[in-house]
Amino acid sequence: MTSLTAPAHRERSTSVPAVVGRVLLLGIVLAVTVWIVPVMIATKQWLWVGVTIPAAVLFFVLYSTKRFIPGKYIFPGTFFLATFLIVPIVLTVSYSFTNYGDGSRGSKEEAIASITGNSVQQAPDSPLYAMSVGTTGTPTDGPFTLFLVNQQTGEVEMGEDGKKATAADSSDVTVTDGRVTAADGYTMLDPRQINAAYQTISQIAVEVDDTRAIRAQGPNQAFVGTKVLQYDEATDTITNTSTGEKYTVGKVGDSEVFVDSTGKQAFAQGWLQNVGGDNYIRLFTNSKIAQQFLQALAWTLVFAIGSVLLCFVVGFALALTLNDERIRGRKVYRSVLLIPYAIPGFISLLVWSNFYNKDFGLINQTLHLHLDWFGDPTLAKVAVLLTNLWMGFPYMFIVCTGALQSIPDELMEASRIDGASRLQTTLRIVTPLLLVSVAPLLVSSFAFNFNNFNAIQLLTQGGPFAPGEYDRGGTDILISMIYRIAFGGGGSDFGFASAISVALFVLTGVLAMIQFRFTRVLEDIN
The missing domain is CATH 1.20.58.370 (MalF N-terminal region-like)
Structure with a gap:
């Protein structure tokens, strides 16, 4: 039981x-x-x-x-x-269907608050606050929140840029000597940190009402000022109260912004809005952008195909050589050849970028050359291909070594009996059989190099750049050009960069599909 x-x-x-x-x-x-x-x-x-x-x-x-x-x-x-x-x-x-970018990341209400808040001017009788600055992010990048103690009433308020000030809960803040010194969930900045980020902090405008806002005045004080620019919701216009000029909503380029009487954009701030397919139309109809895209595409194809072919040829040749049993110490040689693959890629790229230095680089000093590797577009492309060869051939060496060892020795012996030379055996028997297993990896390597951002950004930073050019350098492939459009020196344009990313995604998929269709031919060999 x-x-x-x-x-x-x-x-x-x-x-x-x-x-x-x-x-x-x-x-x-x-x-x-x-x-x-x-x-x-x-x-x-x-x-x-x-x-x-x-x-x-x-x-x-x-x-x-x-x-x-x-x-x-x-x-x-x-x-x-x-x-x-x-x-x-x-x-x-x-x-990709929006105008998301610099000056157009928030709503229209936030843009209006920023425009009018930046026009705040201090009056002689403006109330003053003891100001402290807190952040939920980093002391250098923010976002920043102003903690304000009214010097007359002792009331504590808090607010962020473009938003109305609210009373702070006394249980959440600590006030010492008339100043907020701690706040729950916030890291309070010391005077040195406030000075370092003051350019950003000084632009913060915490709204009091439709006509007034609070702005920083030095590292530890703030004032209530009057907005010179005021928004009228009924007419959807902004009026300069000192000059009487009105700014209306008009279309500039693909986006709606506030414009002056001549139709020109009046303020840097805009707002996030749907632009339909304008980004795609701009990509394929703007002659300058289309030319940059095609040039980047051509170099991307050369870079991807060249990298795959060079790495495969060198890796296959070394694997074929070290597959010969007559060579002694093959394990040692194979171990040495894997060293470039064992080193992290970003370290190799940074080291090689120093090797190409014009004045004291290892390559120029060793070969007694005076080549400006990163100053000439052609030499910069050669440098990228050579460096990618150094980093990529060990992978192909490993793959080809494994594929060679899976080919039966009987096929080699049969070819020799039939009178084929070693070169004929390699080209007509070994290579086709090897490609049966290696071809899919070549396709994946092509796709990887087609979007190999690190090889460009860490080695040449996309350069050299033509005078006045910010979006594309001489060695920029499509993915690095997209990065430069989104985060580059010419200003951030995330919407347009997203449109190019979608086009790149489709293009990569089409190319991969074509390559896989060609690799099916190799199936007949089996």
């Missing part, structure tokens, strides 16, 4: 920890969902709301019961695939 009831007792006892663990896990997921969804709704991040709520519901359906066993294993991978791959693709495509 005991032997029959013991297993059931053990099953009940061992299921308790599992039930407790399941309850805790579901509780954590529920708590995180309840906390983060309102935040997303408040910040209007609807895409992430659309991902989080269904994911949380599906999580409860799958893991609250003992059913749906396959789904329990499939869900984690699918969720992270959607979060880290599909959602960024959706965001990139959506941004």
Whole structure:
């Protein structure tokens, strides 16, 4: 009787920890969902709301019961695939239909608040505040929040740029000697840090009402001033109260902005808006941009194809040589050849960038040359290909070595009996058989080099650049040109960069499809 009831007792006892663990896990997921969804709704991040709520519901359906066993294993991978791959693709495509970039990252209301807030002027009787600065980010980049203590009433207020000041909860802030010295959730900046970031802090305007705002005056004081520029919601215009000039909404380029009486853009600030397919039209109809795109595409193809071919030829030749059993110490040679592959790529690129230095680089000094490797576009391209060859041939060497060792020796012996030379055997038997297994890896290597951002950015930074050119340098491939458009010296244009990214994504997919179709020919060899 005991032997029959013991297993059931053990099953009940061992299921308790599992039930407790399941309850805790579901509780954590529920708590995180309840906390983060309102935040997303408040910040209007609807895409992430659309991902989080269904994911949380599906999580409860799958893991609250003992059913749906396959789904329990499939869900984690699918969720992270959607979060880290599909959602960024959706965001990139959506941004490609907007004017997202410098001066147009927020809403129209935020743009108006910034325009009018920057026009604040101090009056002789303006109230003063003891100012402290806090941040939820870094002391250098922010975002910054002003903590203000009214010197007359002692009331504590807080506010961010373009938003109205609100009363601070006394339990959340610590006031010492009439100044906020600590605040829950914020890192308070010391005077040295405020001075370092003062250029940004001085531009912050915390709204009091429609006509007044608070601005910083030095590192520890702020004042309430009157807005010279005031917005009229009824007419959708901004008026300069000192001159009487009105600024209306007009279209400049692809975006709506506030313009003066001549139709020119009056302020640097704009707002995020849908521009339809204008970014794509601009890409293919603007002659200068189209020329840059085609030049970058041509060099990208040369770089990707050249890198793959050079690495494959060198790797295959070395693998073929070291596959000969007559060579002694083959393991040592193979180990030495793997050294470039073992060194992290970014270190190799930074070291090689010093080798190409015109004045004291290792290459010029060793060969007694005076070549300006990074100053001449052609030499810079050669330098990129040579460096990528150094970093890539060990991978091809490993792949080809493995493929060669899988080819039966009987085929070699049969070819020699038939009178074929070693060169004929290599070209007509070894190479086709090797390509059967290596061809898909060549396609993937091509796709990798087609978007090999590090090889360009860490070695040449895309240069050399023509005078007055910021978007594309002599060695920029498409992906590095996109980076420069999005973050470069000519200003950030994320919407247009997203449009080029979508075009690059489609182009890469088409090229990969064509290459895989060609590799099917090799299947007949098997």
